Amino acid sequence: MEQVAVIGAGSFGTSLANVLADKGLQVDLYARREELVREINEQHTNRHYLPEVSIHPGVRASANLSDVLKGKKWVLIVTPSSAFRETLRAMRPHLDPEASVAHGTKGFDLETGQRMTQVMEDELPELDKSRFAVVSGPSHAEEVSQRIPTTVVVASRRQSTAEGFQDLLMTSYLRVYTNPDVIGTEVGGTLKNIIALGVGMCDGLGFGDNAKAALMTRGLTEISRLGVHLGASHLTFGGLSGVGDLIATCTSKHSRNWRAGYALGQGKPLDEVLEQMGMVVEGVRATKAAYQIAGEQGIDMPITKAIYHVLFEGLSPKAAVEELMTRRKVHEMEEVAEAVSLKWDLP
Template identity: 50%
Template structure:
């Protein structure tokens, strides 16, 4: 079966969704982006800006925005979800009710997280809510990427992961250009888990910075954090090699070292003594790592997987433990062999 990839509906007009939509327009695709806010739609259509999210970016005037989900989805070959994880299920249900008989779009998501309570990956949620007869495949688009840098055409490499090779290749084809390179990967489990779990470690990296620690501490956290991510990921069915790729170590590096990362910024503010509730209230965007920490902690408990860094961050976020006390407890753990604790 031939997979068409010319008309794309983008659900979510935040920084990442709008930048991805702009790439697709510049690549010659027909794109309609959906937002629930009328004022944002009018701004995108009339001023070709998105000031709340990316104040310095001028969008291509061919980008069409709408508050009508039915209009955005009409005739779409590809549907791209670029919304917070907590909103995925409800939005997928709405999409499913609007897809007409015979519609068979590729379903893509560019979100990074796990659903609370169920601990399900985003592709699992989409598969549950959108009938198989109404989709050509489910693809996770993920990797080391900040919307702010992609917007100015910095060189970016990411991954399109799917069990269906043709669906992944469709997504690869529509996004590839001289500054945005896409690799395909069949390990959607590892790609989604790496993308979600790295946000936990980014909270810790930000906290270390806020406390005044240097590069040694950051390198240690990222290295041991990656071991934890891989350990739980493999237990959940991922290929361990995925975690040394773009959506593993690549995404971990960019999220743990950049002020563009809202998870890093949240951790930095925690390290400086600010209250979590105030940080969440003032961020203006979803901090995916907070919910993901809870999901990963609970999964690790269920699977009996040792994740001391994740556990420490969970205690800080959900049990009010002092960050310095959490760090001291990590450092004073019984000595171990690095060889026996990598996975």
């Protein structure tokens, strides 16, 4: 029987542990807090992150990383981006040198601007980098836990690694695709949270479907622009980790980023919003990181810039929308027009 370690007992980590246990696999789930470990093992619940969800009795929680990782050939890391590097450092002495390691963390490292697999390469130098992967796509943990049909993508530099995690995770309600574009998969999964904040603000302001559709569409252009600059394939952003995840995160009641944006649009200050959420809102950190990267790389990201000004410089959401609407005139698809020499029939 396959033995799997899941690092991180938040909503998505717990839901993936449930999926794996559903398949009859032996699953060890790492949680930092002893009280959560006891709740999962004794009551088979995780009320803070997944209320009303029953955790499979085959999931064994522990606060001891050594116990969780011992002998595991398959490891899934699902922690907030803020804790990712620290978690890897704690894991390093206990990892099997032949382990394949995938992450489901949607964010950048704020200090370095690195993607999560780049952080893995830094912090786990003994492991074969081709055994690293990322799991992404439109996959709200609440729906996965209820066995509602969901699709995700696993990206890795090595085909056998991606297909290994594909086989590991695939069920009748979780369909898994593969992709060799690690950069695009990570960038899409991270930047869509920024756009979801913006869409939430529009909804909080009482704007309609026109504004929401425009923000999502132009947001996807912005995501692609940065992703391609970093080395991603443009095609990846038309897939599950691009437009798929963007739609789910911008339109779902389960989306923390949309809910946070909605509250901001209604005039609540950021500190109060984050306190009331009680869970990590990755889009806030992603906005700061993407704003820094775009500035350093000279990438035009007007939506990210406007949301950054709202979050960190006191600009009102309404003023941010006006700022976006009155930008200089541009061609709808600037990069495409330039690349394929699109021309008007008449001047």
